[in-house]
Amino acid sequence: MDVQAPLNPSNLFSAKGLVVVITGGGSGLGLAYASALYQNGAEKIYILGRRLNVLEDAIKTLEASPSAPKNASSVLAAIACDVTDQKSVGDAVARIEKDVGYVDVLINNAGVLGPTNGADLYKADSIDQLKDAMLQDYLGWDLAFKINTQAVIGVSAAFLPLLEAANTRRGWAKGKVEGDGNPRAQDTSALSKVGADPDDDRMAHIITTASVASFMRYCTAGLAYNASKAGAAHLSKMLASFLAPWGIRSNVIAPGPYPSEMTKSRSAKFGTNAVPQGRMGSANDVAALLLFLVGKGGAYTNGTVQVTDGGRMGVFPGTY
């Protein structure tokens, strides 16, 4: 390690030049990700969701912000897309392929709560009440799993060719690389052509927003939510393993409570027995984590779960 090398946070934690896709990018955490990337040099940010008006309003909000970068009116783009529909996802891929031809970072962030039977499980006074609580909105599990879990695979698969294209653009050898002592080769002369530093060895990256619910045995939202988010976290770890020979990374962000459309009905205050930090997460909290993951300083991070929860998982029974 060269301990005399320049170690500059504005360089290590920068999104400079990146092309990023965020599903569910029009609100809540997805919009906070978009804001962090937009303010920190991303080249292009595609925000995807079912409601085009929400996406377009989100872009107006970011572009009108006092912290918006100057001359950055073409960075954000809205694409109407339903992550449960492979045709819709394929159309989004085709549009981005035509526009820029590669994706450095895909963020699987779209999500829904599904059946909210969490509180009723603990309120039940009889076995029949408990039975009813467990089966509440039973049909709603289907959509929760389609959006929160299955789409992590559907969307990641659809974007693989554009993720590989981002790697080859940065000089990485294409295709499958296997075997002992056989690292993927990088032609570092490609880096200067794309405006990257000579020591920038980031590979393409899938980031999935799972949740602390992925690991909690205590159920706050609902059984389907915890289970579908556990599935999302596990699939993201599996992605890191089976994409390893293909040069594509996968990491998980596991947030505790953050303000969003999903959580707007709940109190923002928490006791030390629920969130030791006493509050919901903020734009600072999530921006710092995301910029670490996507930045040059995050290049060595792969297959991990990054928890941002104010200590919540430490005060509940869980599996983390």
Ligand SMILES: NC(=O)c1ccc[n+]([C@@H]2O[C@H](COP(=O)([O-])OP(=O)(O)OC[C@H]3O[C@@H](n4cnc5c(N)ncnc54)[C@H](OP(=O)(O)O)[C@@H]3O)[C@@H](O)[C@H]2O)c1
């Ligand atoms: N906020 C929290 O406390 C918290 C904590 C842990 C994890 N999370 C996770 O963080 C992610 C973002 O949630 P959020 O809290 O920011 O809530 P949110 O504001 O409701 O955001 C969810 C986003 O997902 C999009 N979406 C839902 N279904 C979709 C579909 N079929 N296709 C495409 N987009 C879809 C929604 O847009 P459309 O409705 O327009 O499609 C919306 O923009 C979710 O995965 C959630 O589970 C949130």
